Every structure is written in structure tokens, then in C-alpha cells.
Amino acid sequence: xxxxxxxxxxxxxxxxxxxxxxxxxxxxxxxxxxxxxxxxxxxxxxxxxxxxxxxxxxxxxxxxxxxxxxxxxxxxxxxxxxxxxxxxxxxxxxxxxxxxxxxxxxxxxxxxxxxxxxxxxxxxxxxxxxxxxxxxxxxxxxxxxxxxxxxxxxxxxxxxxxxxxxxxxxxxxxxxxxxxxxxxxxxxxxxxxxxxxxxxxxxxxxxxxxxxxxxxxxxxxxxxxxxxxxxxxxxxxxxxxxxxxxxxxxxxxxxxxxxxxxxxxxxxxxxxxxxxxxxxxxxxxxxxxxxxxxxxxxxxxxxxxxxxxxxxxxxxxxxxxxxxxxxxxxxxxxxxxxxxxxxxxxxxxxxxxxxxxxxxxxxxxxxxxxxxxxxxxxxxxxxxxxxxxxxxxxxxxxxxxxxxxxxxxxxxxxxxxxxxxxxxxxxxxxxxxxxxxxxxxxxxxxxxxxxxxxxxxxxxxxxxxxxxxxxxxxxxxxxxxxxxxxxxxxxxxxxxxxxxxxxxxxxxxxxxxxxxxxxxxxxxxxxxxxxxxxxxxxxxxxxxxxxxxxxxxxxxxxxxxxxxxxxxxxxxxxxxxxxxxxxxxxxxxxxxxxxxxxxxxxxxxxxxxxxxxxxxxxxxxxxxxxxxxxxxxxxxxxxxxxxxxxxx
Amino acid sequence: xxxxxxxxxxxxxxxxxxxxxxxxxxxxxxxxxxxxxxxxxxxxxxxxxxxxxxxxxxxxxxxxxxxxxxxxxxxxxxxxxxxxxxxxxxxxxxxxxxxxxx
Numbered sequence: 010x011x012x013x014x015x016x017x018x019x020x021x022x023x024x025x026x027x028x029x030x031x032x033x034x035x036x037x038x039x040x041x042x043x044x045x046x047x048x049x050x051x052x053x054x055x056x057x058x059x060x061x062x063x064x065x066x067x068x069x070x071x072x073x074x075x076x077x078x079x080x081x082x083x084x085x086x087x088x089x090x091x092x093x094x095x096x097x098x099x100x101x102x103x104x105x106x107x108x109x110x111x112x113x114x115x116x117x118x119x120x121x122x123x124x125x126x127x128x129x130x131x132x133x134x135x136x137x138x139x140x141x142x143x144x145x146x147x148x149x150x151x152x153x154x155x156x157x158x159x160x161x162x163x164x165x166x167x168x169x170x171x172x173x174x175x176x177x178x179x180x181x182x183x184x185x186x187x188x189x190x191x192x193x194x195x196x197x198x199x200x201x202x203x204x205x206x207x208x209x210x211x212x213x214x215x216x217x218x219x220x221x222x223x224x225x226x227x228x229x230x231x232x233x234x235x236x237x238x239x240x241x242x243x244x245x246x247x248x249x250x251x252x253x254x255x256x257x258x259x260x261x262x263x264x265x266x267x268x269x270x271x272x273x274x275x276x277x278x279x280x281x282x283x284x285x286x287x288x289x290x291x292x293x294x295x296x297x298x299x300x301x302x303x304x305x306x307x308x309x310x311x312x313x314x315x316x317x318x319x320x321x322x323x324x325x326x327x328x329x330x331x332x333x334x335x336x337x338x339x340x341x342x343x344x345x346x347x348x349x350x351x352x353x354x355x356x357x358x359x360x361x362x363x364x365x366x367x368x369x370x371x372x373x374x375x376x377x378x379x380x381x382x383x384x385x386x387x388x389x390x391x392x393x394x395x396x397x398x399x400x401x402x403x404x405x406x407x408x409x410x411x412x413x414x415x416x417x418x419x420x421x422x423x424x425x426x427x428x429x430x431x432x433x434x435x436x437x438x439x440x441x442x443x444x445x446x447x448x449x450x451x452x453x454x455x456x457x458x459x460x461x462x463x464x465x466x467x468x469x470x471x472x473x474x475x476x477x478x479x480x481x482x483x484x485x486x487x488x489x490x491x492x493x494x495x496x497x498x499x500x501x502x503x504x505x506x507x508x509x510x511x512x513x514x515x516x517x518x519x520x521x522x523x524x525x526x527x528x529x530x531x532x533x534x535x536x537x538x539x540x541x542x543x544x545x546x547x548x549x550x551x552x553x554x555x556x557x558x559x560x561x562x563x564x565x566x567x568x569x570x571x572x573x574x575x576x577x578x579x580x581x582x583x584x585x586x587x588x589x590x591x592x593x594x595x596x597x598x599x600x601x602x603x604x605x606x607x608x609x610x611x612x613x614x615x616x617x618x619x620x621x622x623x624x625x626x627x628x629x630x631x632x633x634x635x636x637x638x639x640x641x642x643x644x645x646x647x648x649x650x651x652x653x654x655x656x657x
Numbered sequence: 658x659x660x661x662x663x664x665x666x667x668x669x670x671x672x673x674x675x676x677x678x679x680x681x682x683x684x685x686x687x688x689x690x691x692x693x694x695x696x697x698x699x700x701x702x703x704x705x706x707x708x709x710x711x712x713x714x715x716x717x718x719x720x721x722x723x724x725x726x727x728x729x730x731x732x733x734x735x736x737x738x739x740x741x742x743x744x745x746x747x748x749x750x751x752x753x754x755x756x757x758x759x
Contacts, residue, residue, distance in 0.1 A: 628759045629755060633688070
């Protein structure tokens, strides 16, 4: 088994990029972007090498499960009986994630050179992006919970820094804070879970914990509890219910950030973590039920909210939450390969959807779909690539999302009919909302203004007092359209890796060579395709040819519509809870601190002062008084000495 | 006939009168006079101890002569201080000399 220590290079390159940009090229924006892109390209090459080495092991002369799984652990430090490890892992899951992260990151950075051009914080942007890429790569390479947790928090930090990139805008600053605090809440549960596992099995390393579980060191209720706590971290990071509220607000950040972090990679970290720890979860079947139902509920909840959004990025955000729910549901019903495959395909088509949205926003300087329309005439490349991604998302037969979502639904069909129906309904709604967005944006007549002054159509990334807002919608520069075209390729084709046409080579690879192509459930495939097409058809009826009036429907279900548009009042509920409980407690403590603690301290001071005030009257300044005092003192001392018999 | 006690009483009485004067007089010079009385009382006590307890060595008497010398010097310095106070404050009533009062 050859050494895998070269894998350290993968997160090292972006780290060097971060350091160089921060210390050296801060004032040279173009150079910063080149440094960042080169570093990620270098990581990409090493990742491809690692992936290739695994593929070679699989298809080579002596394939074996051991050859597909390499680990390297060193002890970072030991303190008080606790050994903190550092390690690397290389197995199909990690190799796939490395490939996805480096590819999408590379394309997003190239795109960003076009999107962020002219922004005063250009270098800072690429510095943070480098830091993020380093953290994410470190996360997927971690073979123990300590390293995972550290990089987990680091990606959360980078998310905060990048959401709040235009921090002068109050909404962006508070969105960043909201993201950080919400994920932190999940991370609290995560830490508790890690500690429970540590204290029962004595190690942070995944392999040791799994061995401990097999040996019975931890089981039953305690293991379920630990697994559920660990899942809390994924709930926060992957924006599942009830901690999904930060992701739509995170759209305040630049669109490439949304594409990279909040679509393809960081939010997928939660799914990755559950996939990595699947043996822990499997040993506690109740925890898998929790995972599946949280995922399923989130999927349908977010899909319903995606229908009513008018901001194009918000539609994508809720779509991401919903698709992450699908992945969790897959992992929960035991369709591990399906969940991971969906993560793979989703990364590409969702990143494409976001980058395409960014292209649209860049073109019309507006994020509100009510002000768009008819853009397909002017932005052919963007429209074509986004349509490909939408068809993938909707699960149209043949496109990548179809194969992955179909596998998930098949897995749910075999396990739990309730989840299957939820998934099916969600698929219908997904197809509907994404094509609603497409029809509103690219077809029909242009509803916006061509002048620079924009109507108050929601908030938009105000990243430029635009120089080219004076002409109408136009196609974006090459730096932005090339990544779109490059991403359309996997959005179209990546699904075939998991299809029967290739004997599900993805599934075989990801499970280390053990997987056998399973029988295709043609019923499920037919139903899900029909449902997807139905959703697209309905969207075409309402928004394409306007055969049914959207306004009429909205009027008819206005109370439900109000409920959904207000995000089921969840944000208001959380705000109320925070105000009542957190702020209420803090007000109580403030009263305590000001009145009691300060009261005691000030009281002691006042007391001492009073004593002093009384005692100073001894100093009369008159010598005879002092003489009397001396005399009396002498008498006292002499008398004491005599009476105590010290004098002979 | 006359024992040591008689002389010790005399010395004590003189000392107490002097102490009373030093502590209760308003006039600074009177306080100095009281201090002188205290010296005299102490001198008598010393001499009487020496005379009655070890008459051969005249330690007490010699000590008394030292005290008289020091008393004289101290009276001179004390009066000089009183004079300086009078020159700056126009009063030698110790009740009015209380700058160090709180």
C-alpha cells in the first residue's frame, strides 16, 4: 500500500494561495485571482491523480477492498490522556468529493474573475475563496472527527466571511451572522455527539470508532443518541429543517459564492459527513429513521417555498435545501450509493444554475424575476445551459438528475412508502418551480427597465454602480460563459455514470468494488419521469403560455399563499424565541450585573469610605491631643506588660 | 526616717503635675514649663533610686546631670519653635495651631 501522504498537497496549495494573497498580492487584484486559480488547478491535478490511482486499483490486476481504502494517521498532540490525531483518508468517497470540490471550485473561480471584476474587494474575495477551498478539501480528507470538526468550523467561517462580503450592506452583515449562529447551534450538537463517541470508544478516528462499535463498546440508546447529536451538525450545515433558515438569507453574498459554497460544496459537507459515518448510523437504526424523515420533510417543505419566491436566487436556495433533503432521505433509507450519487450530480447542475442566475443578474442588474422575461433572445448561452441544468434538476429522463433522483426514489419505494410519496410529490413541485423560474426569466416579454435606475424589486447584489446598465440585457463575458458551458457537460452526462448503460459504474466505484448493478425498478422510473414532465407541463401552462392565470390561483389559495411566502413564519418564530428567551435571559442577567454585582462592589467601597470618614476625626491636628494619646498608649502597654508578668 | 517611698512619691507627684500641665495648657510656653516639671520629677526619682539602692556608685546622680543638660538644650529649641510660630501665626495658643487637622 503506497503512501498517501502526498494528499497533504491538495489543501496545501489553496492555503499557500490564501497566505500569498493576504500578505503579498493584496494590492494586485488580477494577480490574486491568478494565484488562486493556479493553486486550485494544482489541487485539481493532484485530486485527479488520486482518483485515477483508485480507479486503477479497482480495474487493475488485483482488485481488493484494501486497495480502495488508504489511511494515514499521526498524533498531533496528547494532553491529559486524550490523543488528538491528524490524518488522511483516501477511499472512493473522498476521491469523488475531491474531484467535485476542485472542479466546481476551479470553474467558479474562473467565473468570478468576470463576475467580480471591478469590485474593490477583489483580492479579499479570492483570499477567502482560497481559504474556503483549503478547508473544504481538508474536510473531505479528514479521517477523524477532530480534523473534520476543525475544517467544518473553518468552512463555516469562510461562509460567514463570504456571505458578508459586502459587509457595508446591513442585510448582508446580518445574513452572515445568521448563517454562522444557526450552523453553530447545529455544531453544538455535533460536538456533543463526537464527545459521546470518544468517551465510549476512546478514539476520534472513524475506523477506530467503527471497530469499537463492532466490539460492542457502545450500543443501543447511547449510540442512537450520539448519532442523532452528530446528525445535528449536518442539520445545521446542510440547512435541513429546522435549521434551514440561514440558507435563503445567505443569498446576500456574491452569486459565485452561492454557487460554490451554498450549492455544491459546503452544504454538501453535512451529507458527506453522514455518508462517511454511515457505519455509525447503521449500527443505530433509529438514527437513520431520524435522518430519513428530517430529509424527507425538508425536501417537501423547501420545495413548497420555492414555488412562491420572486427572487431568482431564493428559488435556487430553496431548491438546494430541498435537494439536500433528498440526499439525507436517501442516506436514511439505506440507499447510500444513491444519496452520494445525487450529491455528485447535484453539485454540477446546481452550481450551473447558480452561475447562470449570476449571469442573468449581471446582465439585467436585478434579481427579481418579475422584472425579467424574454432574456432568452439576448442570452442564448446562459439560457441553454440553464435549461440543461433545469432539466437535470427536474429529473427529466436522460439528464443527470434523472438517474440520481430515480435511484433515491427507488430506494425509498423499497423502504418506506410515506417517504416515497413525499419524494414523488417533491419531484413534481421541483420540476414546477424550476421551470416557473425558467419561463419567467427567459421567455415572454422583457418586463424590466433598461435604464440604470432600478425599481425596488427586492434586494440585489449591489456590487457595482453599473457602467453597463444603460444598455439592455446582454450575454455575459467569456469568463462567465465558459464555466457555464463546461458545467453543462457533467449536468448532461454525469448521470450516465450511474445508469444501467454503464452498469452503474459509479455505484461500483463508490462502494469500493462491492456493488453489483441492481435491477432497475421500471415502475418507479416511469412514475418519476411522468411526475417530472407533469411539473414542467404545469409550469408551461401557467407561465409559458399563460393558459391558467397565476394570479387567479394565488387569489384562490391566498391564506396558504401568505403562509408559504412568509416562509411558514418560521423566521418570525425564531426571532420571537430569541427575543423572549435569549434576550429575556440576557436582560435578567444585565439587571443582576448592574444592580447586585455592581451594588456589592460599590457598596463595599462606600462602606470603606464611611469608615474612613468616621476615623479621620481622630486627627485633630492639635498637639496636646496627640500627647494624650501617647501617654494613654504608654500606660496601656506598661500595664499590660506588668499584668502579664513579663517584667521581673 | 525618710525612706525611698517618700522621694518616689515626690517624684511621681511632680511628674503628674507636669504631665497635667503639658496636656491641658493652651499656652505653648506653659506646655514647655510642664515638660520641665516632668524632667525634674524624673530627676528626683533617679537620684533617690541611686541614693537608696546603691549609694557607692553614683549612677543616678550622673544621669540626672545629663538630663539637666539635655533639658536645657531642649528648652532652648522649644522656645525657638514657639517664637517662630508666634512670628508666623501671631498666636501661641495650641488650640489654633491645627493645620494638620482633617
